[in-house]
Amino acid sequence: MAQLNVAQTARIKGVILDEFNSPIENVSVKIGETGTVTNANGFYSLEIPANKDITIVFSHVTFKDATLTVNLKTNEDFEFHPVLNSKVTQISEVIVTGDNKKRIEGIIAIDPVLIRKIPGANAGIENIVKTLPGVYSNNELSTSYAVRGGNYDENLVYVNEIEVYRPFLIRSGQQEGLSFTNTDMVESVDFSAGGFQAKYGDKMSSVLDITYRNPKRFKVGVEASLLGGGITAEGISKNQKWSNITGVRYRDNSLLVNSQETETNFRPKFIDIQTLLNFNASTKWNWSFLGNISQNTYNYKPLTRQTNFGTISDPIALLVFYEGQENDEYLTVFGAIKSTYQYNTKNKLKFIASTYHTQEQEYYDILAQYRLGEVDSNIGSETFGDVTFSRGIGSQLNHARNDLDALIFNAETKGFHEINEKTQIEWGFKYTREDIKDRIVEWEVVDSAGFSLPAPILEYQNDQPYNPYTGPLAPYKNVRATNYTTINRFSGYAQWNHRGFLGEHKYWLNAGIRAHQWQVSGRNIYGDSQITFSPRVQLSLKPDWENDVLFRISGGMYNQPPFYRELRDYDGVVQPNVKAQKSIHLVLSSDYSFKIWNRPFKLLTEGYYKNITDVNAYTIDNVRIRYRADNNAKAYVYGFDARLNGEFVPGTESWFSFGFLKTEENYNDRGYIARPTDQRLKFGLLFQDYMPNIPNVKVYLNLVYNTGLPGGSPSYADPYDFQLRLKDYRRADTGFSYVFKDEKIKSEKKWLEPFSELSLGLEIFNLFNNQNAITNTWVRDVYTKSQYGIPNFMTTRVFNVKLIARL
Incomplete structure (x- = not known):
């Protein structure tokens, strides 16, 4: 040496x-x-x-x-x-690129720098994921997303190989506040929309795999906007053995919520602290600790609301006056220890232990008194736009006292072994214990023109005021249950990776299997022990062609053993013997890399089919999912996705994505109807640009169009008798940023010397001021005996100012 x-x-x-x-x-x-x-x-x-x-x-x-x-x-x-x-190497006069693991596995890699720059009402990783093919959403205030016909509970999310969870009691996207992932701490983001390997967990739709970075030197980053802000600091010890990155974030959604039709007194507080501590005991042994504490306090006091609908010739309005308030709190504490030991060049072991504890409460008493009437459409009138004649009056009282305490513990060990330069074996074994205490008390009383309406499921005739009602008095909706539930799980996987040649053509083969055993128990709960097996295969082939094309076929059995939410039925009662939903996947892909204008581009196309049995049917209201918990349905999904990405503008990455899907379910052999996630068409655009004459000015555009979801039906409506679709979801967010300094733009100004990056920007959310509806409110007209579905619109156009500074 x-x-x-x-x-x-x-x-x-x-x-x-x-x-x-x-x-x-x-x-x-x-x-x-x-x-x-x-x-x-x-x-x-x-x-x-x-x-x-x-x-x-x-x-x-x-x-x-x-x-x-x-x-x-x-x-x-x-x-x-x-x-x-x-x-890039030369083989038989044909250029073949080197092995690219993510490309072979069908994983989309997202640049963390791009995530931090692209505007969105709820900016972050999920904001970017929603522009990818096969990913659907109709709620800009939520981090939840659906993938290829699945629901929000069917997506795996990992941070540093540690699974993270969605909140339990969240009903509305505006209650979510902050995503778990702190984008300022991110090193890499990988996403797969289906056909993923056995090493990933037991969910049916997608995998989002996030890795936080290991600091190499001292840095400080600050972000601030009208929606909140954050600060991130990182550093490394003098002997290079210790490193730490810590981020603090605060968010206030008032700017967005106040743009909705409901006038409110709204005082949300969303704050979290995350830290990643690394210790390099030696060149072979590494330890790390990932910790997170987050608290969401959501205090909501609606005052008034007026929603205009109908036609130009017959305008109608819903005018609502509110009393009462909603007080929600969500406190989450998360900690995980990870140890990696590479005892020689071909063998590696990992041990991961994590604990997730959440305490959530949802308390509200809100009385809504409404008038449904005709709107004065005479432009010259002093009462223009006001309700001048009431067709119907009524009131609605909603009450809830929901409490949940969940403690989830995981212990996992993994191994990676290289048999030779062409073959590797990976395996893992995991134990999970979930202890959940849950009380749900919800009821709703609906009064129309002075007559209380009972729950439709009571099946009593009610034609007041023409005939007296003789049935029992009951709330329109009433859910009461107390559950003490424990779930013990054992899961594991083994998979084999191999690469080789078929003649002059290169191939990669991955074959693996997962197993999952679980049992539900608790107070007055006795569930059976259940077990599932999930074989999965991926085959990628790179032909010996002049063009850089990769073909991939993947699939297998993807089982989803029920999580707590899936065990709880419409009445809030835990059903301990709910079976795992089972889905057979088949995904066919092509990945074509090429150059236009001497700049790199890639076209990814995928066709897929899913056959799902033991389906746990559900309904979606905003972001809350309620399951039937009976496995009495079957379903299918098929579709096609495409994504073209590349340097449309030199030095920047942009993409266009398109998706088509159809998903239907058959409940109790009553026939196939659209599932709640049957969102047929999707277009996504993520675009970056800069002004050639003023390169410091950057422009970002985030555009999503999704066709309407089935939804918005009245409570307890039988989807086989009554099914609506919400209007199409159209959303465009744009951002303009003046970059004083970054990696590409340098400055000789002395006051900028301490900064590695400094920019000031203006963001416009919902650029075209589209009215997107998330649900419908149903009211009655006593004169015509009609029901009206009045859309609950999301946010309107909003302006935001954003500052980014990094030392």
Whole structure:
């Protein structure tokens, strides 16, 4: 090993890996003409001059060169573990790119820098995911999304390989506040919309795999806007063994909620603190701790609302006066320890333990007194726009006292073993315990023209005021239950990865199987022990063609053992023997990389089919899902997705996405009807641009169009007798940013020297002021005996100012 013979030196060392996290031997590590090479374990160690900028070059004959510039203190010991990408190589006069693991697995990688820049009412990772093909949403205030006919509970989300959970009692998107993921801490984001490998968990729709970054030096980042802000700090210890990144965020949705039709006194407080602490015990052993504390306080006091609908010739309005308020609180504490031990170049073990504790309460008493009437449409009238004649009057009283306490513990071990350069084996085993205490008390009383309306499910004739009502007095809706539930789960997987050649064509094969055993118990609850098996296969083929095309076929059995929400039926009672929903997936894909205008582009197309049995039918109201908990349905999904992404503007990534799907279910053999997630067409656009004459001015556009979802029907309406579709969801958010300084735009101004990035921007949410409805409110006209579905509209056009500063 060559060393520099200088008086004041420091040392840089580490392990050099390829895209598959395998060590690379004989990598040249040089400073000018002086350097060293990695050993069989990929390890290198090199002394360098201290207290000056030094550029180190990492090079290998089959990998792209990498460079690093450092300035180390005297005797400082710095660890750096670069990952080298394969070069483009020449095989039989046909160019074939190097192995790309994410491309082979059908995973879409999203640039974290892009996530932080793209505008959205609820900006973050989910905001970007909703523009991808196969992903559907009709609620800009929610981080929830549906993928290829699934619902919000069918998506896996991991942060540093640790599964995270959705809130339990959230009914409305505006109650969610902050997403779990702090985008300022993110290193990489990977997303798969189906056909994923056995190493991922037991859900039926998608995987969002997020990795937080390991700090390499001290940094501070600040974001501030009219919706809130955050600060992130990161650093590394002098001996390079310890590192930490911590973020604090605050959000206030008042700006958005006050743009809705309901006038309110609204005082939300959404705050969280996250930290990732890393300890490198040695070059082989790493420990990390991920912690999160979040508190959402949602105090909502509606005052008035007027919604105009009908036609130009016959305008109608719903005028509502409110009394009462809603007080909700959500406190979540999360902690996880992860240990990674790579005991040699071909074998790696991981151990992960995590605890998730949430305490949620949902209390409200809201009286809504309404007038349904005709609107004065005479432009010259002093009462123009007001309700001048009432067709119907009534009131609605909603009450809830819901409390939930959930404690979830996970312990997991994983292994990765490289048999040879072509074959690897991965395995994992996991234990989960879920302890949930839940009380639900909800009732609703509806009064129309002085006559209380009983629940439709009582099936008593009620034609007041023409005949007296002789049935029992009962709330229009009444749900009461107390559940103490414990679920013990054991799950595991094993999968085999292999690559090789079919003639001149390259292929990658992954085959694996998952198993999941669980049992539900608790106070007066005795469930059976159940077990499922989930075999999965992926085959990718890269033909020996001049064009860079990859074909992929994947599928298998994707089971979803019920989580707590899926065990609770319409009456709030836990049904312990609910079975796992079972879905057979088949996904056919093509991935074509090419160049236009000498810039890189990619066209991804996928066709898919799902056959689902033991379906746990459900309804969706805003973001709340309520299950039948009886497994008495079957369903299917099929569709086609396409995404074109590339540098439409030099140096920036943009994409267009398109999706078509159809999903129907058959409940109790009554025939097939549209499922609640049957959102047929989807168009998404994410676009970046800058002004050629003023390159400091950046422009961002986030546009989504989804056709209407089935929904908006009256409470307790039988979907086989009464099914509506909401209007199409159309949303465009845009942002204009002046960048004073960043990685590409440099500045000689002295006051900008401390900043690595500084920008000030204007965001316009709902640029075209589209009226998007999330649900309907149903009221009665006593004169015509008609019911009217009045849409509950989402946010209107809103302006926001945003500042980003990083040191």
